Amino acid sequence: MPPDRAAEVRALGLPTVVGIGPKDAGAEAHQLICADEQIGRIGAAALMASGLERFAYAGFAGLGFSECREVGFRATLAEAGHDSHVYSPAPPLPGRSWNGEQLQLAGWLQSLPKPVGIMACNDDRARMLAETCRLSEIKVPDEIAILGVDNDAEICNSANPPLSSISLATERGGHEAAALLDLLMRGIKPPSGTLLVRPVEVVARRSTDILAVTDPVVARTLRFIRENANRDIRVADLPVASGLSRRALQDRFRQYLSRTPLEEIHRCRVERIARLLVETDMTVREIAAASGFDLDAHVSRFFSRQTGTTPLAYRRKYRTT
Numbered sequence: 001m002p003p004d005r006a007a008e009v010r011a012l013g014l015p016t017v018v019g020i021g022p023k024d025a026g027a028e029a030h031q032l033i034c035a036d037e038q039i040g041r042i043g044a045a046a047l048m049a050s051g052l053e054r055f056a057y058a059g060f061a062g063l064g065f066s067e068c069r070e071v072g073f074r075a076t077l078a079e080a081g082h083d084s085h086v087y088s089p090a091p092p093l094p095g096r097s098w099n100g101e102q103l104q105l106a107g108w109l110q111s112l113p114k115p116v117g118i119m120a121c122n123d124d125r126a127r128m129l130a131e132t133c134r135l136s137e138i139k140v141p142d143e144i145a146i147l148g149v150d151n152d153a154e155i156c157n158s159a160n161p162p163l164s165s166i167s168l169a170t171e172r173g174g175h176e177a178a179a180l181l182d183l184l185m186r187g188i189k190p191p192s193g194t195l196l197v198r199p200v201e202v203v204a205r206r207s208t209d210i211l212a213v214t215d216p217v218v219a220r221t222l223r224f225i226r227e228n229a230n231r232d233i234r235v236a237d238l239p240v241a242s243g244l245s246r247r248a249l250q251d252r253f254r255q256y257l258s259r260t261p262l263e264e265i266h267r268c269r270v271e272r273i274a275r276l277l278v279e280t281d282m283t284v285r286e287i288a289a290a291s292g293f294d295l296d297a298h299v300s301r302f303f304s305r306q307t308g309t310t311p312l313a314y315r316r317k318y319r320t321t
Helices: 003-010 036-049 064-079 099-111 123-135 153-158 170-185 216-227 235-242 246-257 261-279 284-290 296-307 311-318
Strands: 017-019 030-034 055-058 085-087 116-120 144-149 164-168 194-197 199-203
Touching (some): 036 116, 055 064, 099 123, 116 123, 123 144, 170 194, 216 246, 216 261, 235 261, 284 311
Antiparallel strands (some): 164 199
């Protein structure tokens, strides 16, 4: 909701819960806002996990949510020692075609060093990037990997190629906003006036299907780990897939990814379990069987150790339906 409209709603003096931008987070109205800086941080981490070393952000200047996501994105990259390019013109006026901006956007995309991973402020912006790449004959994801936000299935799956996106717990946020409004209407003072819509996970599609690692052995091993995240693979299984000794492989992982093969195995397995918890109705026992664990207790201990929360608590927190 625009700030002027939010002020208009507050002036009515009625119990309200409004969805407003992060710049208005200090206002007195009870509000529902996105954890935008956290969203940007997750986007940066996802692109770095692919082995990319060049990064960019495409948003809009003057839109609070876009600017906050950019802050989180760039901060995370800076902490890892990476620079980032930014494209953030003013948003187009209502009813105006974006054809004029497309030429500017195409020039920016062509100027970027490649391969590069780009986080867009939302899925609409990500689709603009994908379309401009197609018209400019820039290969996605080989030259540019694109990540959006919102995980709007219609937008993501209609793009060419389909867009990876960060899913948000928007429906859960709606339920929490309704519960907060119910308390206000009954005259009960809630403990907090601000609700956060948090990111759930990165839903991977072809627009980020890239392993931008210059070492072919590391890239091949990464592919093996990701394709077998449903199995109980061990570091001892990797020398066969890579053709290197365990020690040599560990040295190369640290050189190119700044993490060990075991950390990568755990990361991929946690991502798979988290996705099944959020996107399916599978029980923990069924998820254990589908993820290479003998018992549901084993998957629970593993997930809790890696994330600091139990599978069921994670599902309650991030499930969007």
